[in-house]
Each structure stands twice: as C-alpha cells, then as structure tokens.
Amino acid sequence: MNFSQSFRLAIKSILSSKTRSILTMLGIIIGVAAVIIIVALGQGMANDMKETFQSMGTNLLTVSLRGRGSSRTITPDQIYEFTEENSDVFAGVTPLVTLSSATLKYEDNSTDTTTITGVGEDFCAIKNYAVTSGRFLQYIDISRRQKVCVIGTYVLNELFSGMDPLGETLRLNGEEYKVIGVLEEKASSEESTDDDQVIIPYTLATKMSWSAQVSSYAFSTVSSDSVADATELLDELLSEVYVSDDYYSIRSQEEMMETMTELTNSLMLVLVAIAAISLLVGGIGIMNIMLVSVTERTREIGIRKSLGAKKKDIMSQFVIEAATTSSVGGVIGIIVGVGLANVAAKLMDMSADPSVLAIATAFLVSLSIGIAFGFLPANKAAKLNPIDALRYD
Secondary structure: OOHHHHHHHHHHHHHHOHHHHHHHHHHHHHHHHHHHHHHHHHHHHHHHHHHHHHHHOOOEEEEEEOOOOOOOOOOHHHHHHHHHHOOOOEEEEEEOEEEEEEEEEEOOEEEEEEEEEEEOOOHHHHHOOOEEEEOOOOHHHHHOOOOEEEEOHHHHHHHHOOOOOOOOEEEEOOEEEEEEEEEOOOOOOOOOOOOOEEEEEHHHHHHHOOOOOOOEEEEEEOOHHHHHHHHHHHHHHHHHHHOOHHHEEEEEHHHHHHHHHHHHHHHHHHHHHHHHHHHHHHHHHHHHHHHHHHHHOHHHHHHHHHOOOOHHHHHHHHHHHHHHHHHHHHHHHHHHHHHHHHHHHHHOOOOOOOOHHHHHHHHHHHHHHHHHHHHHHHHHHHOOOHHHHHHOO
C-alpha cells in the first residue's frame, strides 16, 4: 500500500467517526491555537513598542543621576555648557523634572491625576512633541521662572471642555499658571497617558519638588550614528564628577527598545511552553485513540497480513492515519488561532502579527506529534500474529 492509499484510508477513517475524530484532535487544536494567539499578540505588541520607540527617535539618550551629596553634583548650566561645547555630537538637551501627580483647577472643573513635567525649551524637538495651538516654552520663560504652562489634550478636555484655553489661568497645586499652548494628542486623550500632563519650566518644577538638583536629562544627538560617541562623552563627564558609575546611568533609546524586546520574547517563550502542554496532551489522546483503533481493526490487520501485507505496510498505514489526524487538528487550530488573535487584538486596541514562520512551525509540530505518538499503536498493529488476528472476535 502506497502513501496515497494510506492517506485516503486515513481521511475515510476520520470522516466515518467525526465526533471521535474531533475529540481526538481537540488537544492539538487548543495547543496550536494557543501558540498562534500568543505569538501573534506578542509579535504585534513588539511591533507596537518598536513603532513607539522609533517615533520618539533612535537618537535619544536619557541620563539619570543619583548624586553623591553637595560636593559631587552637576548643574543644568554645566550640562547646557557641555552640550554646546560638543555641538557636533549633541543636537539638544532638556532637564526632566517629573511630579507624579498634581491638583489642577479651572473655575469649577478640577483633576488630581495629572503629571507635571518640568522641561527646557528643547523638549519638543528632543521628544518629537508638537504644539497644535499657542506656543511652547521659551528660554525667557525658563530663565525668569515665569508661571506659564503647556497642557495635554486630556487636561484640555477635562478642565476646559473644548474651549480655547490660551491665555486662561489654571491653578496648579494652588498656584496660578497661564496656559500658553496645547500639545498634540499622543494617546487618544486618555487619563494617565502622555496627554494627561502639564509642562512647566524646569526651574519652577525643581522648586515644587523641594529639590535643588535635577536628576534626569534627555539628550538628542545629531544622528543615530552619533549615539555611541555621545554616550562616551557623557560617561567621561559624569565619571569626573561622580567618580563611580554607580551614581549615574546613561541609556539610549535603542538599548531600551532591545531590553523591552528581550523581556517580551522571554515572556512569549514561557507562555508558548505552557501552551505546548496542550499539544502533549493532544498527542497522548491521539495515541490512546489509535490503540483503540488497532484493537477494533484487529481482524482487518489479520486479513491484510494473510494477503501478503508486510510489517512496514501496516506500520505506515497507522502512522499516516495518526499524522493525518494530528495535521488536520493543526490546520483547524491555525485557523482558530489566527481568527481569535485578530479578535483579541481589536478588543485590546493593539495589533496582531501571526507570522508565517509561527504558522509553519505549528503545523510541523502537529504533524510531528502525530508521527511520534502514532508509532506505538502502529508498532503494536505491525507485530500482530495474522492467525491470532483472524481469530479475534
């Protein structure tokens, strides 16, 4: 019996007992679908993160300072001077002073979840932000500590209800600030996102944070090729001030993206390994059903052997039947997985990317499971004595 004949017999066997076949395939279907869903959503999430990081610019460097007391510190003026001296490498710098939450009030409207960010005049250029109306902070605002602010679209909607806020005065932690601009929408104007913030001069933010020192800076380089040189220059500067790199850190946007990708991949591997348990259970189910099938078809095996079928013919018939059952389950699982991955992505407002490699791998794994777990029943069938098999009732 050749492969095509064995395959036709396998399909006939599956169709003759549809309910049992579906139950047999169930473990494979669930396992393959789970793997496809996890890989598709994980890859989609990785793509979304990559786009987010790229939109922020691959030439961005973030410096965090932990300080060593008043004797070893660096001021914003020194940072600005250093940036100007190395203008062939650095395109700009901004201090970053973040206050996790603040109370905002305008007339009868108020919100207390907003993030306050103190920055310099180069913030928009460095972080790829844009102002849709009004203007951004200028050098004179920062140097004179003028109480002006730029608000996100969430704050605009919550406090001003769509009204033009330019020139209006809001109270920030009890102090009056004049609104001079509105930032471009970044995250659908939702709470606790980049749209839920108020930007003020960093010279005022340090005062509000009760800290005389700025502990975070964002640098942009003239190009992505300059990131390595910029990192080296910053490391030299900070090592002179702080002596040990335990008191500062320099992170590039590319490094952060790689770190997030590694974490995502590690999480995906763990989840895929858990989902693969269903494939193992499915393989055991196929083996059990095939053993039952061998018992039910003992007389058939005896007749085939008495007519001259060899051991390899019997083995190939049952292995192909097990592989076909598993493969059909794998195909159904792939279809279900791709469909559910797209549905889940829409519900979670993210993208799904069911890669061809993941689909091909899932199918090959399902086929391999059928062959591996079909071998024992096939071997049992091939070893049957034809005389005993013919006598079996």
